[in-house]
Amino acid sequence: MAEEKKLTTRAEDFAEWYNEVVQRAELADYAPVRGSMVIRPWGYGIWENMQRALDAMLKDTGHENAYFPLLIPMSFIEKEKKHVEGFAPELAVVTQAGGKPLEEPYAIRPTSETIIYAMYAKWVQSYRDLPILLNQWANVMRWELRTKLFLRTTEFLWQEGHTAHATAAEAEAEAVMILGVYRKFVEEWIAMPPLTGVKSDNEKFAGAVRSHSIEALMQDNKALQAGTSHFLGQNFAKQFELKFQSEGGQEEYAWNTSWGVSTRLVGGMVMTHGDDAGLVVPPKIAPVQVVIVPILGGDDEAAVRAKCDEVAARLKAAGVRVKLDARDNVTAGAKYYEWERKGVPFRVEIGPKDLAKGSVALVRRLTPEGEKRKAFVPEAEAIATLPTRLDAFQKELLEAARKRREASSVRGVQSIDELAKALDEGAGFVFTGWSGDPAVEAEVKERTKATLRAIVDEEFRSPAAPSKCVSGKGASIAEVAWARAY
Amino acid sequence: MAEEKKLTTRAEDFAEWYNEVVQRAELADYAPVRGSMVIRPWGYGIWENMQRALDAMLKDTGHENAYFPLLIPMSFIEKEKKHVEGFAPELAVVTQAGGKPLEEPYAIRPTSETIIYAMYAKWVQSYRDLPILLNQWANVMRWELRTKLFLRTTEFLWQEGHTAHATAAEAEAEAVMILGVYRKFVEEWIAMPPLTGVKSDNEKFAGAVRSHSIEALMQDNKALQAGTSHFLGQNFAKQFELKFQSEGGQEEYAWNTSWGVSTRLVGGMVMTHGDDAGLVVPPKIAPVQVVIVPILGGDDEAAVRAKCDEVAARLKAAGVRVKLDARDNVTAGAKYYEWERKGVPFRVEIGPKDLAKGSVALVRRLTPEGEKRKAFVPEAEAIATLPTRLDAFQKELLEAARKRREASSVRGVQSIDELAKALDEGAGFVFTGWSGDPAVEAEVKERTKATLRAIVDEEFRSPAAPSKCVSGKGASIAEVAWARAY
Numbered sequence: 001m002a003e004e005k006k007l008t009t010r011a012e013d014f015a016e017w018y019n020e021v022v023q024r025a026e027l028a029d030y031a032p033v034r035g036s037m038v039i040r041p042w043g044y045g046i047w048e049n050m051q052r053a054l055d056a057m058l059k060d061t062g063h064e065n066a067y068f069p070l071l072i073p074m075s076f077i078e079k080e081k082k083h084v085e086g087f088a089p090e091l092a093v094v095t096q097a098g099g100k101p102l103e104e105p106y107a108i109r110p111t112s113e114t115i116i117y118a119m120y121a122k123w124v125q126s127y128r129d130l131p132i133l134l135n136q137w138a139n140v141m142r143w144e145l146r147t148k149l150f151l152r153t154t155e156f157l158w159q160e161g162h163t164a165h166a167t168a169a170e171a172e173a174e175a176v177m178i179l180g181v182y183r184k185f186v187e188e189w190i191a192m193p194p195l196t197g198v199k200s201d202n203e204k205f206a207g208a209v210r211s212h213s214i215e216a217l218m219q220d221n222k223a224l225q226a227g228t229s230h231f232l233g234q235n236f237a238k239q240f241e242l243k244f245q246s247e248g249g250q251e252e253y254a255w256n257t258s259w260g261v262s263t264r265l266v267g268g269m270v271m272t273h274g275d276d277a278g279l280v281v282p283p284k285i286a287p288v289q290v291v292i293v294p295i296l297g298g299d300d301e302a303a304v305r306a307k308c309d310e311v312a313a314r315l316k317a318a319g320v321r322v323k324l325d326a327r328d329n330v331t332a333g334a335k336y337y338e339w340e341r342k343g344v345p346f347r348v349e350i351g352p353k354d355l356a357k358g359s360v361a362l363v364r365r366l367t368p369e370g371e372k373r374k375a376f377v378p379e380a381e382a383i384a385t386l387p388t389r390l391d392a393f394q395k396e397l398l399e400a401a402r403k404r405r406e407a408s409s410v411r412g413v414q415s416i417d418e419l420a421k422a423l424d425e426g427a428g429f430v431f432t433g434w435s436g437d438p439a440v441e442a443e444v445k446e447r448t449k450a451t452l453r454a455i456v457d458e459e460f461r462s463p464a465a466p467s468k469c470v471s472g473k474g475a476s477i478a479e480v481a482w483a484r485a486y
Numbered sequence: 487m488a489e490e491k492k493l494t495t496r497a498e499d500f501a502e503w504y505n506e507v508v509q510r511a512e513l514a515d516y517a518p519v520r521g522s523m524v525i526r527p528w529g530y531g532i533w534e535n536m537q538r539a540l541d542a543m544l545k546d547t548g549h550e551n552a553y554f555p556l557l558i559p560m561s562f563i564e565k566e567k568k569h570v571e572g573f574a575p576e577l578a579v580v581t582q583a584g585g586k587p588l589e590e591p592y593a594i595r596p597t598s599e600t601i602i603y604a605m606y607a608k609w610v611q612s613y614r615d616l617p618i619l620l621n622q623w624a625n626v627m628r629w630e631l632r633t634k635l636f637l638r639t640t641e642f643l644w645q646e647g648h649t650a651h652a653t654a655a656e657a658e659a660e661a662v663m664i665l666g667v668y669r670k671f672v673e674e675w676i677a678m679p680p681l682t683g684v685k686s687d688n689e690k691f692a693g694a695v696r697s698h699s700i701e702a703l704m705q706d707n708k709a710l711q712a713g714t715s716h717f718l719g720q721n722f723a724k725q726f727e728l729k730f731q732s733e734g735g736q737e738e739y740a741w742n743t744s745w746g747v748s749t750r751l752v753g754g755m756v757m758t759h760g761d762d763a764g765l766v767v768p769p770k771i772a773p774v775q776v777v778i779v780p781i782l783g784g785d786d787e788a789a790v791r792a793k794c795d796e797v798a799a800r801l802k803a804a805g806v807r808v809k810l811d812a813r814d815n816v817t818a819g820a821k822y823y824e825w826e827r828k829g830v831p832f833r834v835e836i837g838p839k840d841l842a843k844g845s846v847a848l849v850r851r852l853t854p855e856g857e858k859r860k861a862f863v864p865e866a867e868a869i870a871t872l873p874t875r876l877d878a879f880q881k882e883l884l885e886a887a888r889k890r891r892e893a894s895s896v897r898g899v900q901s902i903d904e905l906a907k908a909l910d911e912g913a914g915f916v917f918t919g920w921s922g923d924p925a926v927e928a929e930v931k932e933r934t935k936a937t938l939r940a941i942v943d944e945e946f947r948s949p950a951a952p953s954k955c956v957s958g959k960g961a962s963i964a965e966v967a968w969a970r971a972y
Contacts, residue, residue: 098629143584
């Protein structure tokens with residue numbers, strides 16, 4: 001069977017390994033639409049778990065969901081100058097509908113600031129109508145030339161939050177608060193520990209005053225922008241006449257934020273935790289946390305099946321997402337291989353010998369160094385301890401990813417030569433001083449292919465602040481992290 | 487304030503009443519895109535509750551979610567002859583992307599049979615790969631000329647299930663099973679009791695062998711097609727080469743079903759339960775089931791607020807979706823009016839007098855005849871009984887809707903004259919015999935504006951089967967229900 005062909009290893013070719021894992025773990029498949037993909041049930045189940053977790057966090061912080069149109073009149077997108085510059089080259093355009101050419105073409109939303117703020121302008125009269133704190137889960141389209149499953153596809157799924165506030169300070173606080181929600185979400189649920197910081201003007205969102213970002217590090221030491229939160233100032237409010245009467249009676253423009261994370265996070269999960277056997281899914285977002293595989297074929301087959309049913313029911317009652325793989329026409333070995341490739345955290349094997357001993361074989365998808373991968377555990381103990389074993393597994397993934405990130409970070413770099421050398425030697429994030437000059441970004445990119453990922457937030461700064469710009473020219477005004485990136 | 491203008495009543499102008507309720511209850515608003523709408527948080531919250539309930543029912547019956555592309559190559563849609571005839575006039579077409587004209591245009595999906603079965607063809611080799619039981623929650627687009635908020639919009643949200651089976655019998659059973667899920671879902675959650683039946687060839691889905699439907703009756707006695715489940719035979723399988731090797735080793739085409747319900751259900755809810763004060767939302771799908779309004783302004787304001795917080799916390803702990811409306815700048819009367827318009831099932835009023843008596847005022851959005859709308863109830867009793875009061879409210883809505891449907895049904899009608907008369911006198915569903923001749927449908931529609939809603943399933947048939955066709959020509963082969971419809 002084609003399926004039995006070994007995966008390319010990460011060391012051989014990380015990009016090829018990624019593509020194979022995504023397809024062979026049945027996360028996604030290529031679609032017959034340029035740059036588009038089909039998200040298959042295993043991938044969609046992971047995305048649903050991410051959605052549910054983040055949606056609850058956004059509701060807990062006062063946001064409500066709504067839904068705005070897919071199509072945006074071209075004239076709307078053209079209103080905000082920077083915005084149209086950023087997005088026009090990537091638009092998919094509807095020019096015909098209902099059998100006729102349209103008078104004004106529509107763009108399929110690449111993001112929804114324009115149409116959403118046009119609606120807010122209709123709804124807001126007074127400061128009493130503010131803030132507006134809305135989010136939508138939606139599909140968006142950006143006609144990218146080079147695409148890659150989950151990481152960059154012409155169509156993708158995301159959430160986009162859009163808020164309107166009476167003051168700049170309130171909007172800025174919202175953008176920062178959401179960045180914190182994103183960080184907590186990806187750390188706690190995806191076990192992906194990002195840096196946080198602010199984008200340079202060069203890298204910020206088209207139309208934003210300031211873009212905050214969470215930047216995760218993949219196993220190939222490339223960075224992945226995993227979520228962004230933008231303070232938009234009054235840029236859109238002025239173009240869409242989003243005005244309100246203040247408490248003092250003046251007419252003022254509102255202040256906006258927008259923020260989003262996307263199905264790209266599924267790709268980030270693959271590249272953070274996967275290994276040469278395939279996917280590793282963090283338990284909190286795994287559609288199946290424990291798979292039970294019966295060892296069939298002996299005289300005790302009925303008893304083995306009954307025991308598997310019982311263990312499955314007890315695990316389910318304990319709140320574990322459990323799957324009993326009782327298929328007849330697939331060998332136990334093939335099942336092991338399949339569920340490992342799909343990254344299920346724990347496997348329970350139950351056969352006639354286990355019945356006799358009252359135990360089960362418990363197999364961990366990943367094992368901390370020095371521990372055995374497979375353990376024979378009394379049945380009751382296995383059931384009782386699996387929830388805490390799953391928690392421990394989740395924490396270990398986060399800890400391992402954090403250690404990897406730190407181990408590959410290089411600090412105190414003083415020149416572009418040194419920066420290039422560090423990257424060539426496999427560094428992840430390289431921290432340097434920066435003068436704020438965009439020419440330095442251009443030079444670094446030209447020489448190293450790395451980009452300025454973020455002006456890092458305080459927590460991630462080096463103990464001694466760098467005094468000089470990495471270019472050698474001028475003083476540093478901020479410590480920044482560079483990396484090659486997806 | 488404009489908001490204080492009284493609603494048009496249902497008796498004055500049902501269509502106008504509907505539009506006003508949808509907008510003034512903030513379910514939705516018109517968008518600056520032809521025939522499109524914005525679903526506002528109150529409307530989206532109701533849709534989310536519907537989604538969550540139906541999604542669980544679909545998962546319980548073995549279905550998984552996935553996501554397929556928004557864009558469909560035009561050549562795919564053109565493959566199934568009936569399908570393209572049905573959908574071509576309503577397509578929105580992308581002809582440019584990434585700044586260039588496309589070689590082959592894409593349609594925005596009006597429904598996804600074509601692209602989904604093209605993918606299934608890639609995934610299925612053997613009978614072991616069947617059945618495939620997938621569902622997706624997605625936006626679709628049909629460029630309709632006459633639009634109406636929720637009921638018919640160019641873009642709408644829905645779920646579409648698509649399954650592939652090894653035998654016709656299995657696929658037919660799936661289509662019928664799903665119809666049962668839909669019926670249970672709309673009855674139990676939306677308190678909307680539909681008829682079930684099969685569509686005539688004239689009314690069936692473009693590309694289906696047989697379309698099953700649930701048909702609900704609105705308060706203006708017009709029918710609403712609330713969900714459909716289609717047995718597609720091998721029509722799409724043959725066009726998309728969806729083949730498998732059978733257990734006997736032959737190559738065979740798979741058998742498909744597809745089925746969907748949409749945001750149209752929100753409109754159905756409005757027209758089933760609303761009254762002249764606005765919306766009435768069934769408790770099981772209400773984003774807020776109980777609103778607490780403090781009577782502020784007296785000396786005891788702090789104590790009133792504290793009591794409201796306490797009652798809210800206790801109701802929340804009892805599993806009730808509760809909202810405390812503690813706004814300062816809105817009078818209690820204006821709050822009553824607003825939450826009634828939004829259809830919240832119960833209101834709790836707490837003021838200084840209530841504090842002294844240890845009671846609260848409990849106000850029901852709708853009251854069974856002979857009961858008081860407002861009751862003063864000891865606080866502990868109110869908290870303890872609200873969950874069961876909500877259940878009773880839900881059941882009463884369903885019962886009232888069922889009685890209304892039955893009261894307006896007319897059976898035993900023998901001629902088109904009689905059918906026209908019944909409809910003019912305000913009948914809802916009119917049951918007659920039918921010969922199976924599509925010319926009769928055309929004649930009835932011409933004379934009465936009614937359409938054949940369904941060849942009704944056994945449960946809904948009259949005790950004595952009609953022997954003759956309503957046209958007077960020929961014997962009846964099936965009892966059918968006619969109605970004017972949305």
